[in-house]
Amino acid sequence: MSDLNTLGLADARDALRKGETTSTALTEACLTAIGGSKALNAFVHNTPDIALDRAKAADDAMSADAPAMHGLPIGIKDLFCTQGVASQAASKILEGFKPEYESTVSQNLRDAGAVMLGKLNMDEFAMGSSNETSIYGDVVNPWKVDDRNLTPGGSSGGSASAVAADLCLAATGTDTGGSIRQPAAFTGITGIKPTYGRCSRWGVVAFASSLDQAGPMTKSVRDAAIMLEAMCGHDPKDSTSADLAVPNFEAALTGDIKGKKIGIPKEYRLDGMPQEIEDLWTKGREMMLDAGAELVDISLPHTKYALPAYYVIAPAEASSNLARYDGVRFGHRAKLEQGDGITEMYEKTRAEGFGPEVQRRVMIGTYVLSAGFYDAYYNRARRVRALIKKDFDDVFALGVDGILTPATPSAAFGLGEMKDADPVQMYLNDVFTVTVNLAGLPGISVPAGVDAQGLPLGLQLIGKPWEEGDLLNLAYALEDRAGFVAKPSKWW
């Protein structure tokens, strides 16, 4: 079997079970692909020794009833703490940090037999939509249409680039405002953010705790179902982890969505939205109809306020979470001058250790939480968040099973093209995804077409809380109708 690294999880699993290949062969194929991918800058800490050890152990323990991820090589976003392996959230402030513990999600994957190939690049502390804020440098999208290097999106840009370029069979991502779904859309892969509370946040470097969720980034909807099931589950170490049984998500993929009601929210039709995005959305509606679903026009009246609410709540939580980076317990400490006290140590360490976007968000968060502004900004944003969630509750109460929207307002743009733009312009990338985090819902991005230049575009489906199985099945039907099989041609 050639090009084993191009396989998805389901195909590789089936090949392993039939004895047609080995985990070692799959892992070596990925390691070779990673070795030849420096130009993409997706993998930033390689762990070939760990990978080959685990692959060998998987081969030794191979059996017909091995767990779902048994022997499958994957990449792990740098945001996940991995025992003894650098985990620095793409920040200088965590330089040299090697956790003494393993995140629950990466442990769950390991327990399910997955093989870790290494750590993946991302935006610093998951703050960004273009993977240009990383201490490791920009990640490059394997898709290319001219001389320009394109962004893979962010913040899970390394994960997206690595999966799209077949450096691994799948990867973990995290999503606070769209950080799984936007890069998935920009690179022609599938990415799901589950319901808030489905995946444990323990050991995942915190950005905005009430919004952060981990999820898989994969080559197909079936792969997403397999990997999500392995990642999630109740964890007493995360007080917001849901104590619910994990369903068999793959078994939910029947492809039968006859009679399902798909909501089409009018507020997602933006002024100045590119025609290609509008056309893709129209095609998506036709695909859902063709699969037997019913379309329902719905209204989510507070959609417009999701981004401003997010840019209060996420920075506020970040300013609090990132207070722990003080140069005392882990990571970087600035060199101090004679006479510098502890305050200078904090201030210099954080100025040196945090990049500009992280500093900006920490300070905005500090401002909106400061005395005199807490009510005007932070409490108001939390009230608006309650209204955004109620918008969704109301349409689900009307019997809507899922909601179809574009995943992003454009295809991938060039690295550096937004460099001089106002930060707010960059924030608009998340306009279709951020509502889902604020409402705690599951959302999935499915590659559904290409733009005039040939770049991938994604559609988003939003599901009811805890109904990831139904959501994956809707996505499965959409994937089947879209028939997206394009791959980037190798230039790196």
Added chain:
Amino acid sequence: MSIDTSTAAKVAKLARIKVDEDRLPALAEEFSNILGFIEQLNEVDVTGVEPMTSVTPQRLVRREDVVTDGDQQPKVLANAPDTREGFFAVPKVVE
């Protein structure tokens, strides 16, 4: 709302991030732009709406108030930039 340089300096101080004097005007302008964007929230009627505390209806889990973990000092200290005699070490804070 427009942020002046002294407010920007105060926020930087509260956030414990050293910002050089000459960067303050640009920082103040960035804050003003972002806060201008955020101020759209004032258009929303939030009368009678409680601020959201939990996105999924759940009560925080409680457990017995007993020690469940600990006794791993070397692991706790393993990543510290400076340690002395089993403690984290920082610049002198008491004169």
